[in-house]
Amino acid sequence: MKPESIKTLDDVAKIPFTVKTDLRDNYPLGILAVPPHRLYCLHASSGTTGKPIVVAYTRRDLECWTRLMGRTFDVAGVRKGDIVQNMYGYGLFTGGLGFHYGARAVGATVVPSSVGNTKRQLMLMKDLRSTVAACTPSYMVYLCEASRAEGYSPRTDFVLKIGLFGAEPWSEEARKRIEDTFGLRAHDCFGMSELYGPGVAIECDQRNGLHVWGDEFLVETINPDTGEVLEPGSEGELVFTMLSREAMPLLRYRTRDLSRVFEEECACGRYHSRIQRIKGRSDDMLIIGGVNIFPSQVEHVLMNVRGLGDQYQIVVSHEELDRLAVKVEAPQGRLNDFELLKKVQTDLFATLGIRTRVELVEEGSLPRLEGKAKRVVDLRPKE
Numbered sequence: 001m002k003p004e005s006i007k008t009l010d011d012v013a014k015i016p017f018t019v020k021t022d023l024r025d026n027y028p029l030g031i032l033a034v035p036p037h038r039l040y041c042l043h044a045s046s047g048t049t050g051k052p053i054v055v056a057y058t059r060r061d062l063e064c065w066t067r068l069m070g071r072t073f074d075v076a077g078v079r080k081g082d083i084v085q086n087m088y089g090y091g092l093f094t095g096g097l098g099f100h101y102g103a104r105a106v107g108a109t110v111v112p113s114s115v116g117n118t119k120r121q122l123m124l125m126k127d128l129r130s131t132v133a134a135c136t137p138s139y140m141v142y143l144c145e146a147s148r149a150e151g152y153s154p155r156t157d158f159v160l161k162i163g164l165f166g167a168e169p170w171s172e173e174a175r176k177r178i179e180d181t182f183g184l185r186a187h188d189c190f191g192m193s194e195l196y197g198p199g200v201a202i203e204c205d206q207r208n209g210l211h212v213w214g215d216e217f218l219v220e221t222i223n224p225d226t227g228e229v230l231e232p233g234s235e236g237e238l239v240f241t242m243l244s245r246e247a248m249p250l251l252r253y254r255t256r257d258l259s260r261v262f263e264e265e266c267a268c269g270r271y272h273s274r275i276q277r278i279k280g281r282s283d284d285m286l287i288i289g290g291v292n293i294f295p296s297q298v299e300h301v302l303m304n305v306r307g308l309g310d311q312y313q314i315v316v317s318h319e320e321l322d323r324l325a326v327k328v329e330a331p332q333g334r335l336n337d338f339e340l341l342k343k344v345q346t347d348l349f350a351t352l353g354i355r356t357r358v359e360l361v362e363e364g365s366l367p368r369l370e371g372k373a374k375r376v377v378d379l380r381p382k383e
């Protein structure tokens with residue numbers, strides 16, 4: 001393809017897709033479109049195996065992302081004077097800093113409390129009179145219970161008005177629970193590291209889909225099996241092309257997220273297309289408390305530990321928060337090998353970035369269906 005080959009919007013469909021493995025195969029920075037000295041910062045997200053994928057930003061990219069995040073906050077009604085408690089993780093994950101930049105862009109006050117430490121989180125929420133909560137929806141659902149358990153009455157002790165929740169799928173039931181508990185208005189935010197981070201799309205007050213910032217992202221839906229472009233309104237995999245990114249201007253990036261695109265003007269008056277809330281994925285990626293996990297990453301770790309059998313099972317459950325357990329077969333003599341267990345646990349933590357409960361089980365005990373292993377058991381309640 002040459003730039004001259006693209007004359008109309010329809011020509012975009014001729015551009016080959018970019019996929020996550022393109023980023024992984026070019027780890028860490030083989031996919032840069034600018035010389036490395038122009039990079040302003042780097043972030044990373046889970047790849048499909050042991051290595052993460054690295055995403056890069058020039059100064060202009062960072063300014064653009066900040067502006068998009070600012071608009072995202074603005075659409076949700078966040079203003080100067082608001083106090084934003086940012087409970088997304090700060091660090092390589094784009095959530096923490098992305099929401100931080102957004103709060104700064106609208107002139108609100110940001111409290112970078114990051115993830116975890118729930119008691120302190122609730123204390124700050126009350127004492128600093130936070131008006132905006134930004135975190136994963138699963139953490140906010142957890143705070144519903146945790147705040148009562150800590151003796152707070154959420155509607156009177158806290159003054160939250162707005163919630164910015166994303167990074168993982170969540171149900172309308174979860175939304176209702178959060179809103180009823182805290183008396184706030186919850187907005188769904190969508191994004192991904194490869195596309196700057198959060199701030200790709202946000203629900204306006206109509207909450208009939210998430211507006212995609214069309215001046216930066218060209219959005220298409222495709223049939224995930226054939227790659228064929230679908231008409232607006234049909235369900236398919238979202239594909240994004242970035243229009244002004246300098247460091248990593250991804251073309252037709254396949255997200256694996258399933259949704260629909262609506263192009264009609266919204267009742268809020270905005271013309272930015274809307275995507276339906278994400279329905280699921282067309283690959284096997286799991287999102288556990290906002291963290292992306294591929295079963296292949298777990299396999300990669302297990303294959304590299306000596307002394308294990310080769311069958312394993314990943315069990316995802318929900319007890320207050322999402323939990324990840326890995327059962328792996330081991331020979332008789334090693335079932336009580338604490339050192340081995342510890343090693344698996346440490347290596348999984350190093351790769352996945354979240355804690356797992358590891359169990360060594362007898363060889364032959366994990367189910368095999370017609371010879372095929374059932375690798376993932378997801379026990380989380382469906383809506």
Ligand code: AMP
Pocket residue numbers: 045046094165166167168169170188189190191192193194197198255257277278281287292
């Ligand atoms: P990350 O790159 O770690 O930010 O993860 C991006 C992925 O998180 C997306 O491809 C989606 O699968 C998921 N995700 C992000 N925001 C949402 C959301 N609002 N609803 C559902 N899934 C989401």
Ligand code: ZN
Pocket residue numbers: 204205206211266267268269270
């Ligand atoms: Zn709207």
